[in-house]
Amino acid sequence: MKQKTLTDQLGTSHTFETSPKRIISLVPSQTELLYDLGQEAKIVGITKFCVHPYHFKSTKNSVGGTKKVNYRKIKELQPDIIICNKEENTQEMVERLREICPVWVTNIITIEDNFQMIADFGQLLDCRTEAQKWNGKLAFALSDFKNFVAAIPVRKVAYFIWKKPYMVAGSDNFINELLKLNHFKNIYDTKGRYPEVAIEEIVEEGDPDFVFLSSEPYPFKKEDGYEISNYTEKAQTVLVDGEMFSWYGSRLLKAFEYFKMLHKKL
Known part of the structure; x- marks a missing residue:
């Protein structure tokens, strides 16, 4: 060159x-x-x-x-x-x-x-x-996935990335972009990039339909889901693959397939 x-x-x-x-x-x-x-x-x-x-x-x-x-x-x-x-x-x-x-x-x-x-x-x-x-x-x-997701209604979500203290994905980051692409409205998208949140206030903050517990950087387990569900009656807690929501690059190709499976499961 x-x-x-x-x-x-x-x-x-x-x-x-x-x-x-x-x-x-x-x-x-x-x-x-x-x-x-x-x-x-x-x-x-x-x-x-x-x-x-x-x-x-x-x-x-x-x-x-x-x-x-x-x-x-x-x-x-x-x-x-x-x-x-x-x-x-x-x-x-x-x-x-x-x-x-x-x-x-x-x-x-x-x-x-x-x-x-x-x-x-x-x-x-x-x-x-x-x-x-x-x-x-x-x-x-991406074009194929947009067609797939077109008929799916927008639902509210909280995406947790850390425990002790509880932290979530807010706005102005790749995770939030992928949530939007998936027709999920992030209830914490006005709180900064990765805000610390009080779990007992989750209903007042936006009462999500789903609480996503990421596998990284904090490796959430099923038990964490039970704990969080004490604070919200309607939200379904779901363990999600953090690599699919936060890794950019070529990983995105696998992520689109993963998102399709996730929607079918929800």
Whole structure:
């Protein structure tokens, strides 16, 4: 590739003499996407939370978590790009990592942002054909899902992500975008991005039809559902797969199928 200047989703401009060959990915869903874009051989470092594809656990170097990393280990791996995300990684981390090599930061709130990220990776990593294929598959699946969900009425939901204290998905995040796509009205969408909530006030807050208990970051169990149901008479508590609601990238293709099954179950 000739020298090229590309801009990430935070508006930061990066100039590359050659296409990056040694990648560290500090975002689990983006690690999965890079694999699906055919970039496995270039990935030299991942986080301990990068669980897909499964074999990366034994074939790739773990450099820490998404909020805390081993900078010395990262430096020793001699990356020529580190891929981060505005929400998953901290600004302080990104600034420190920039002392090692360029840091590409994604920012995914909407499905449009997701298409943009995939197209950007196609440009950045010289895998435009794969990126176009994935965006084509996702566009087709999105259109199909919108047809599927068209006849489903809008119902109210609370989406819990944490316990002690109870925290939920609010507005201005990918989870809320996917809830809207599924015709769910988030009762906490005026409370900020990930507000702490009082469970005993759930009826006054919006009296949801469903309470979704996510499998991540807090691994909710059935017992938690019984506990929450003490505070709401009508809401059905449902354990949901957090990866399907919060992972962007290529995971979205599986998510559309999962959402269809979820609606049939509800």
